[in-house]
Amino acid sequence: MDAVWILPVLLVLPLLLWTSSTFVFYFKKCFYVAYMMLLAVIAIPICILKSGGRDIENMRVIRFMVRHVKYFLGLRFQVSGWEHLQTDGPYVIISNHQSSLDVLGMMEVLPDRCSTIAKKELLWAGTVGMICWLGGIVFINRKKTSDAKNVMSDAAKTMLADKIRLWVFPEGTRNQNGGLLPFKKGAFHLAIQAQGLTADDVTLLSEQSFGIMRSAFLEISGQSVQSNGPSTH
Ligand SMILES: CCCCCCCCCCCCCC(=O)SCCNC(=O)CCNC(=O)[C@H](O)C(C)(C)COP(=O)(O)OP(=O)(O)OC[C@H]1O[C@@H](n2cnc3c(N)ncnc32)[C@H](O)[C@@H]1OP(=O)(O)O
Numbered sequence: 212m213d214a215v216w217i218l219p220v221l222l223v224l225p226l227l228l229w230t231s232s233t234f235v236f237y238f239k240k241c242f243y244v245a246y247m248m249l250l251a252v253i254a255i256p257i258c259i260l261k262s263g264g265r266d267i268e269n270m271r272v273i274r275f276m277v278r279h280v281k282y283f284l285g286l287r288f289q290v291s292g293w294e295h296l297q298t299d300g301p302y303v304i305i306s307n308h309q310s311s312l313d314v315l316g317m318m319e320v321l322p323d324r325c326s327t328i329a330k331k332e333l334l335w336a337g338t339v340g341m342i343c344w345l346g347g348i349v350f351i352n353r354k355k356t357s358d359a360k361n362v363m364s365d366a367a368k369t370m371l372a373d374k375i376r377l378w379v380f381p382e383g384t385r386n387q388n389g390g391l392l393p394f395k396k397g398a399f400h401l402a403i404q405a406q407g408l409t410a411d412d413v414t415l416l417s418e419q420s421f422g423i424m425r426s427a428f429l430e431i432s433g434q435s436v437q438s439n440g441p442s443t444h
């Protein structure tokens with residue numbers, strides 16, 4: 212008798228999924244968060260058993276665990292230029308940042324021995340926070356620039372010493388307003404330290420990278436007019 216309320220739910224849920232794209236959007240959003248949390252629950256003991264704790268090699272486990280999530284959300288990726296990441300040694304990857312779904316794109320192409328820079332608040336995101344820590348993600352306090360710069364300088368040293376690659380979102384935050392936000396400088400300071408350039412090269416490197424990413428962004432956006440939000444209300 213107690214289970215009688217389940218019947219309307221079972222009937223209404225498919226109806227809403229069928230008729231309302233807004234509902235589909237929020238349903239997928241909740242599913243995404245819950246499923247990533249669950250995947251992290253599975254990944255945590257695997258990483259601990261495999262590496263004994265925080266280790267960049269755990270990113271392989273995370274990458275493997277996350278790669279199928281796109282199918283549940285109806286997403287597909289078209290990858291080009293992947294071969295350029297297949298070089299030895301450390302390097303910095305930069306990408307634009309529109310939503311938390313960018314993690315799926317990241318895991319699609321993430322090279323070995325590559326981790327990322329993330330805001331420290333992510334550490335407290337339950338099991339996802341824990342798996343981020345185990346994967347060697349570098350956490351920065353965006354409200355304290357001097358702390359963030361120190362953490363990134365240490366990360367640059369580790370990059371060189373341990374031949375690690377880092378993925379940075381140089382906009383520093385998610386941006387769904389079209390185009391790119393001005394780049395923060397941290398990624399380029401990392402790159403110059405890893406490549407033996409000087410601080411004088413930061414501005415030029417940043418401007419050139421911005422130009423290249425902006426034109427690629429506009430080209431790709433021209434091909435796809437889909438937004439990240441619900442398509443109709
Ligand atoms: C199984 C389940 C799996 C789940 C998987 C989950 C995966 C999760 C993935 C999670 C993904 C989560 C993704 C996320 O969480 S994205 C959010 C966090 N990420 C970032 O913020 C990264 C980008 N931010 C930066 O790089 C910023 O530059 C920082 C934060 C460092 C400072 O920002 P700030 O706001 O202060 O601005 P500014 O850049 O203008 O800098 C100001 C000045 O400082 C100088 N300066 C800067 N840096 C350095 C340096 N290193 N050495 C020496 N100097 C440095 C700089 O030249 C400038 O000086 P000047 O040139 O004007 O004279």
Ligand SMILES: CCCCCCCC/C=C\CCCCCCCC(=O)OC[C@@H](O)COP(=O)(O)O
Binds near residue numbers: 243310312383
């Ligand atoms: C018990 C605690 C519950 C906390 C719930 C946390 C929910 C997060 C869990 C799963 C989400 C899926 C994993 C994706 C992680 C992507 C993180 C992300 O995209 O962070 C945003 C950050 O780049 C920029 O932040 P802001 O745009 O500046 O803000």
